[in-house]
């Protein structure tokens with residue numbers, strides 16, 4: 297195992313330019329991964345085809361911030377100003393929070409614009425299957441089948457990033473939540489509206505929940521989410537009427553469909569929570585929904601996609617250049633995504649459990665107990681905190697480092713304010729009193745006493761030290 301103190305020659309961007317990486321899928325996960333890889337000097341080709349429907353989605357401020365921090369400036373400009381989001385749950389209306397509405401066709405087009413501007417080669421094409429060729433094959437690589445302008449072709453890459461979202465072929469899924477479907481219906485206003493205030497709302501009902509939104513152009517997006525196992529959906533021709541009659545029973549939705557009429561048939565989107573198998577191997581990596589697809593109730597899908605993609609370049613860089621750390625890199629990617637999956641699944645479970653009007657209805661009964669009974673947060677006390685060697689990201693690589701493990705952070709915390717945590721923790725644990733702990737921290741960090749006092753206080757507030 298190479299430790300951080302063992303210098304390993306850093307691969308130069310020039311060497312990386314000879315390594316070809318195919319990214320399949322140009323959503324937030326694929327594009328962000330492609331951007332990160334191009335910044336490391338790799339030759340990145342992104343294959344993508346537009347999605348078949350016009351979705352409107354909502355994102356939080358942290359998505360806007362992540363896009364800004366990662367240089368996706370054209371994409372960030374497609375986010376509408378944050379608008380109010382009301383929630384009716386347990387028949388109670390909660391004070392509005394807010395979300396930025398995004399029109400996915402514009403958002404997705406801007407992602408590609410940002411990718412091209414950063415030097416990613418974008419190929420608009422439908423991707424078929426990809427195959428790892430045997431080493432005995434002269435090319436010794438991965439063959440990706442794609443078709444563009446009606447012509448079939450093949451591309452040879454050294455590494456593949458699978459980022460086709462829920463459309464990515466799934467290996468035998470490791471974990472699937474209750475099968476869930478959302479029906480999306482667009483409504484257009486009957487009359488030109490003078491001024492439309494973009495807004496959205498969520499409302500629960502006996503066999504599911506609805507997300508309804510109106511965009512600045514007055515188009516309305518009405519999404520009904522159901523349990524696949526228990527809902528008796530009519531055939532395709534009647535689906536529009538089915539949605540309409542459901543929406544008319546929901547107080548929040550009626551406000552959104554007033555003076556409007558449906559536009560085309562509803563579009564069904566699968567939204568079952570899925571944690572895929574084989575997220576990382578020596579020649580391919582899954583990111584975004586292709587690895588971890590969450591329940592849209594949390595409205596965190598894009599955030600999750602970005603989180604998985606931001607760590608991917610360091611994982612791939614390690615797999616390609618430091619085979620001695622391949623197992624570490626794969627375990628880092630898999631553990632982080634598994635952790636995110638459970639975190640968001642438990643947030644969803646706790647929110648479903650709050651809705652107690654229909655405890656025996658199949659939709660609510662299944663979701664209030666899935667994925668498990670583990671609490672979202674665990675109590676952290678000094679005697680539950682330990683120190684261990686775990687994989688962490690160090691610049692563009694995955695290395696093994698000493699981290700602090702807590703019940704709430706089982707994957708470990710390496711640094712706090714850019715300072716390694718475990719030496720600080722050990723120093724404080726060995727001190728007899730606060731004064732001594734502070735003095736020892738001053739020596740360890742070569743910092744002023746006020747700074748040491750501040751760090752000690754923060755660690756105590758976290759429950760890491762007495």
Ligand SMILES: Cc1cc2nc3c(=O)[nH]c(=O)nc-3n(C[C@H](O)[C@H](O)[C@H](O)COP(=O)(O)OP(=O)(O)OC[C@H]3O[C@@H](n4cnc5c(N)ncnc54)[C@H](O)[C@@H]3O)c2cc1C
Pocket residue numbers: 320321322323324325326343344345346347348352353354355404421422423424459460461462463464478519565566567583584585586590592595596597598599601
């Ligand atoms: C009903 C529903 C509502 C949602 N609402 C929200 C929300 O409000 N807020 C939120 O943050 N998230 C929401 N999500 C989740 C969000 O859409 C995803 O989590 C996010 O887009 C995942 O990003 P990605 O890059 O992994 O995949 P995607 O965004 O799906 O990108 C994959 C890309 O690959 C392309 N592609 C697929 N197959 C091929 C192929 N064979 N060849 C070439 N290209 C291909 C697709 O067209 C697409 O451009 C919702 C999801 C659902 C199902």
